[in-house]
Amino acid sequence: MILVISNIANDYAATLVDMFPPGTAVLITASQFHQSFKTGINVDDLLGSHIVINRKAIAVSDISGVINTVTNFYQQEFYYIDPADRGYVCTELNAFIIYLLTELPCKKLNPPSVRSLTGPSVHKIEWVKTAHTLNIPVWQLKIVNGLCVNKEQPNLKICLCTVVGDELTTDNIPETVANFTRVLQRVFALPYMSCCFVCDDIGKYYLKDISFVPDITTDINRRAILNYFI
Amino acid sequence: MILLYGLIEDTPLTMVHEKLEKAGADFLFLDHRKIFDYDIEYAFSNEGGSKCIIQINGARLDLDDINVAYLRPYNFMDYPQMEGKNVDDRLALKASGFELQLMAWFDSSDALVINKSAPSASNNSKPYQLSLLSKAGFKVPSTYISNDKDLVKTFLRKNVDTVYKSISGVRSIVHKVSDEHLEFIDDVQWCPTLFQKVIDGTNYRAHVFNNQIFAVRIETDRLDYRYGKTSMVPEDLPYDVAQKCHKINEMLGLHFSGIDLMRTKDDEWYCFEVNPSPGYSYFELNGGQPISTALARFLMDADH
Numbered sequence: 012m013i014l015v016i017s018n019i020a021n022d023y024a025a026t027l028v029d030m031f032p033p034g035t036a037v038l039i040t041a042s043q044f045h046q047s048f049k050t051g052i053n054v055d056d057l058l059g060s061h062i063v064i065n066r067k068a069i070a071v072s073d074i075s076g077v078i079n080t081v082t083n084f085y086q087q088e089f090y091y092i093d094p095a096d097r098g099y100v101c102t103e104l105n106a107f108i109i110y111l112l113t114e115l116p117c118k119k120l121n122p123p124s125v126r127s128l129t130g131p132s133v134h135k136i137e138w139v140k141t142a143h144t145l146n147i148p149v150w151q152l153k154i155v156n157g158l159c160v161n162k163e164q165p166n167l168k169i170c171l172c173t174v175v176g177d178e179l180t181t182d183n184i185p186e187t188v189a190n191f192t193r194v195l196q197r198v199f200a201l202p203y204m205s206c207c208f209v210c211d212d213i214g215k216y217y218l219k220d221i222s223f224v225p226d227i228t229t230d231i232n233r234r235a236i237l238n239y240f241i
Numbered sequence: 242m243i244l245l246y247g248l249i250e251d252t253p254l255t256m257v258h259e260k261l262e263k264a265g266a267d268f269l270f271l272d273h274r275k276i277f278d279y280d281i282e283y284a285f286s287n288e289g290g291s292k293c294i295i296q297i298n299g300a301r302l303d304l305d306d307i308n309v310a311y312l313r314p315y316n317f318m319d320y321p322q323m324e325g326k327n328v329d330d331r332l333a334l335k336a337s338g339f340e341l342q343l344m345a346w347f348d349s350s351d352a353l354v355i356n357k358s359a360p361s362a363s364n365n366s367k368p369y370q371l372s373l374l375s376k377a378g379f380k381v382p383s384t385y386i387s388n389d390k391d392l393v394k395t396f397l398r399k400n401v402d403t404v405y406k407s408i409s410g411v412r413s414i415v416h417k418v419s420d421e422h423l424e425f426i427d428d429v430q431w432c433p434t435l436f437q438k439v440i441d442g443t444n445y446r447a448h449v450f451n452n453q454i455f456a457v458r459i460e461t462d463r464l465d466y467r468y469g470k471t472s473m474v475p476e477d478l479p480y481d482v483a484q485k486c487h488k489i490n491e492m493l494g495l496h497f498s499g500i501d502l503m504r505t506k507d508d509e510w511y512c513f514e515v516n517p518s519p520g521y522s523y524f525e526l527n528g529g530q531p532i533s534t535a536l537a538r539f540l541m542d543a544d545h
Contacts, residue, residue, distance in 0.1 A: 045388070045430060053383070103407060103434075106367070106407075109366045110366050136348075153285075155281070
């Protein structure tokens with residue numbers, strides 16, 4: 012069974028679930044959690060526990076994969092909770108899902124970290140240092156009190172490179188850009204990574220941004236994700 | 242240089258501040274209450290690398306000069322400047338931006354930080370941390386998480402002495418589940434709830450540095466000793482328990498922590514929790530151990 016964790020507003024999540032063979036993938040959202048997800052988990056015996064999703068009992072040990080498109084749940088998603096309690100319920104559910112996803116011994120796109128339900132949730136300052144250490148050119152960056160204040164330069168060529176497992180999901184990617192992306196993917200040890208590069212006047216590529224959260228809005232990405240799990 | 246970041250009226254910070262001052266250490270205190278007056282600027286270029294500067298009333302602090310940091314930030318939304326304001330207020334956004342950027346800098350820096358944000362965040366999910374404690378060799382209390390009232394009832398029937406608490410790091414007073422609570426058991430459907438089997442025994446608290454432990458035995462008249470009549474006596478931990486304390490600190494990447502332990506009548510040691518930002522002063526003042534002196538020494542040694 013594959014768990015797809017997303018936001019109820021992301022219609023592509025349901026599309027992704029439908030791409031898997033019938034009955035082999037389910038969607039979990041915070042907005043429907045109280046109706047669709049029931050569980051009793053022994054922390055000392057997680058794999059012996061069961062989850063009921065959409066009235067179907069699933070042994071935790073039968074969960075073979077997780078695709079997660081949200082770094083955390085937001086208070087606003089818990090519309091069915093009294094507004095005064097939403098913050099608490101949201102914090103509790105995030106804490107529970109972090110534990111559950113961390114302990115599941117299956118393929119995860121992306122694996123959670125202690126600060127994020129998907130991927131490492133590293134600040135720009137942290138991945139800039141990692142990339143610089145790896146001799147990957149990074150686009151100049153200035154941040155003041157948490158806000159990027161770089162002057163945007165118009166007409167720069169942008170190149171987005173996404174990798175799912177071993178598969179690049181964009182055609183005609185310059186080899187340098189593909190190599191940089193694969194190196195970062197290896198260093199962060201993640202199956203999914205999307206890197207945005209900019210190209211200067213003399214054709215040199217610089218890393219401008221990284222996303223660790225699977226983007227399922229394009230058909231090619233969804234197919235690559237499907238291939239990764241099947 | 243050592244950086245202390247927090248509130249001067251926060252006793253754990255005050256105590257270490259005093260010890261550093263007395264020892265003539267090279268340190269700087271950055272007052273969290275003045276967070277709204279600070280600016281932080283980070284710049285990166287491929288030629289010059291990363292640089293981060295804090296502007297404090299016209300003075301500049303180059304964060305490359307900080308080798309060691311002891312961080313105890315507070316919730317600035319509780320400060321008088323924020324009265325009647327929301328988190329999306331301009332001043333609040335500036336302060337949260339400052340804090341996020343400062344932590345990101347320290348998370349990526351080679352400075353010794355007590356403690357970096359990822360290791361500290363392990364405390365935000367109790368089952369996540371319990372699982373790590375188990376891997377470090379500790380016994381942990383039998384723990385059940387559920388949002389199904391029938392399953393909860395079954396668990397409670399089998400485990401008569403049970404407490405409930407938050408799954409997250411939200412501070413909650415630990416309560417035994419009673420008949421009165423069972424009237425509200427249907428409410429678990431709205432939020433997964435954590436139940437834990439009560440372990441009978443004696444509480445211990447260990448403050449753990451990389452190579453040093455200060456432990457106290459705690460006598461109390463309450464289930465949650467923080468809210469009862471409590472006394473503390475310094476006591477050495479058995480060697481294997483001390484080793485496990487060091488191991489969990491190492492696994493989590495913590496340089497200083499407060500670990501809650503329980504010793505049963507059968508001499509079994511359970512571990513409940515690791516606190517990455519311990520309010521050690523409460524234990525120093527009641528148990529008489531020189532934790533702040535050790536902390537100041539630890540910071541000074543790391544600075545050299």
